Amino acid sequence: MSASNRPGAARPAVLVYRDVKKRFGDFQALGGISMEVHKGEVVCLIGPSGSGKSTALRCTNGLEALSGGEILFDGVPLPQDEPRMRPVRQRMGMVFQNFELFPHKTAIENVAIGPVTVLKMSAADARRRAASLLDKVGLASKAGNYPANLSGGQQQRVAIARALAMEPEVMLFDEPTSALDPETIGEVLNVMKALAEEGMTMVVVTHEMTFARRVADWVVVFDHGLIVEQGPPGQIFDAPTTERTRNFLSHLGWNG
Amino acid sequence: MTYDWSVIWQYRALLLEGAAVTVLLTVLTMAVAIPGGILLAVLRLSNSRILSGTAASFVEFFRNLPIILVVYWAFYVMPVLTGLEFSAFTTGLIALSLNVSAYNSETFRAGINSIRKGQTEAAIALGMSRTQAMREIILPQAWRRVLPVLASTWVSLFKDTSLVSVIAVGELAHAAMTVRSQTFRVLEVLTAMAAIYWLLGYPQAKLVDWIRLKFKVAE
Numbered sequence: 215m216s217a218s219n220r221p222g223a224a225r226p227a228v229l230v231y232r233d234v235k236k237r238f239g240d241f242q243a244l245g246g247i248s249m250e251v252h253k254g255e256v257v258c259l260i261g262p263s264g265s266g267k268s269t270a271l272r273c274t275n276g277l278e279a280l281s282g283g284e285i286l287f288d289g290v291p292l293p294q295d296e297p298r299m300r301p302v303r304q305r306m307g308m309v310f311q312n313f314e315l316f317p318h319k320t321a322i323e324n325v326a327i328g329p330v331t332v333l334k335m336s337a338a339d340a341r342r343r344a345a346s347l348l349d350k351v352g353l354a355s356k357a358g359n360y361p362a363n364l365s366g367g368q369q370q371r372v373a374i375a376r377a378l379a380m381e382p383e384v385m386l387f388d389e390p391t392s393a394l395d396p397e398t399i400g401e402v403l404n405v406m407k408a409l410a411e412e413g414m415t416m417v418v419v420t421h422e423m424t425f426a427r428r429v430a431d432w433v434v435v436f437d438h439g440l441i442v443e444q445g446p447p448g449q450i451f452d453a454p455t456t457e458r459t460r461n462f463l464s465h466l467g468w469n470g
Numbered sequence: 471m472t473y474d475w476s477v478i479w480q481y482r483a484l485l486l487e488g489a490a491v492t493v494l495l496t497v498l499t500m501a502v503a504i505p506g507g508i509l510l511a512v513l514r515l516s517n518s519r520i521l522s523g524t525a526a527s528f529v530e531f532f533r534n535l536p537i538i539l540v541v542y543w544a545f546y547v548m549p550v551l552t553g554l555e556f557s558a559f560t561t562g563l564i565a566l567s568l569n570v571s572a573y574n575s576e577t578f579r580a581g582i583n584s585i586r587k588g589q590t591e592a593a594i595a596l597g598m599s600r601t602q603a604m605r606e607i608i609l610p611q612a613w614r615r616v617l618p619v620l621a622s623t624w625v626s627l628f629k630d631t632s633l634v635s636v637i638a639v640g641e642l643a644h645a646a647m648t649v650r651s652q653t654f655r656v657l658e659v660l661t662a663m664a665a666i667y668w669l670l671g672y673p674q675a676k677l678v679d680w681i682r683l684k685f686k687v688a689e
Binding site for chain 1: 591593597599600607611
């Protein structure tokens, strides 16, 4: 990976993964991965199911503790204890595969709860922020709806707004469209694309190869807990340098 | 055989007072056993082995003893062990509360565990502490699932309060037995006792059915 084909390389690294390992009992989920995410970049993590890409993402905000190596956030190693991890997490937004909206709260309450509970913002200010974020994801009219009365795509857009409400420096997306009906995938990807265009730093675990091809600045291919190849989308999708990347893409029916 | 139903009317004050004590005992027991159950459930789910072990032992101990044994124990043994003497009513309340707290804690624990892990993770990912996640996200959801079970426990408890009659707490069963021993009108007294329990219990059971419908979880 030379700096020349990575436009973001000139900007500071927001996340640096150094030989990160994660073990679940006897299972080696991550066997030592190293990669970087630079400010303003969209980095897509792709690879077969169980290849470790989601685990890498979950290690990033401490939902999983590392078994080895380190992750630097803004140049500082992530603390591995709960209390010191908490303020760091507030600076990272996370979007889950199953949305995980809070079902007992309306859309706007879901978005406002972070600022109210964690940042101790006043209810009125948090609601104002939440309303403008719902507007941004195109759901101003659904502010009073409970998650049960929203489509999957709408729920995921609320979940994105909820993460943005903490004004994070990085957004982590864990297969954000995998649980969606095909017809609602587009609306979520469009929101993500708009976010990318605003310059948000994003790490996206995805099976949406078209999105990765078009939006990513950098693509990282995982297999069996290791990174088998990383590079700009042009390289990964049009001229993959490893057999395993070629295999993975051909299994998906990707033909450029 | 001739029946003499007039004894019921004659002893109405005693029976009504007994019914009132039954209701009061049910309400007070639940008032203790709901916070008690939450406390035990949270302790049991805590990361400290000492706390969770102590709570688990408490729950498994009282959940698996017949209530009547706990009632006798509270009456005869507790004063000896603790040096504290309570009225029969308070003793009965303590015995029932120990048993129902243990039951409720299992109910709350199941309710908390039924909320999927992703909900806690979503709260944690926002930067909440585990306590905030429990208070803001998990308990409010668990509550809806727990309420129908608590309502059923309530109805069982209402009937189980009759067990404290063995230590002469003047609730409905004890009042009825007093009337029986004074009048020897067994059939009439037992029939009246059944009628009062049923008339008080049936609306509660219907209320439980309504709560079940109302709080059916929709996701």
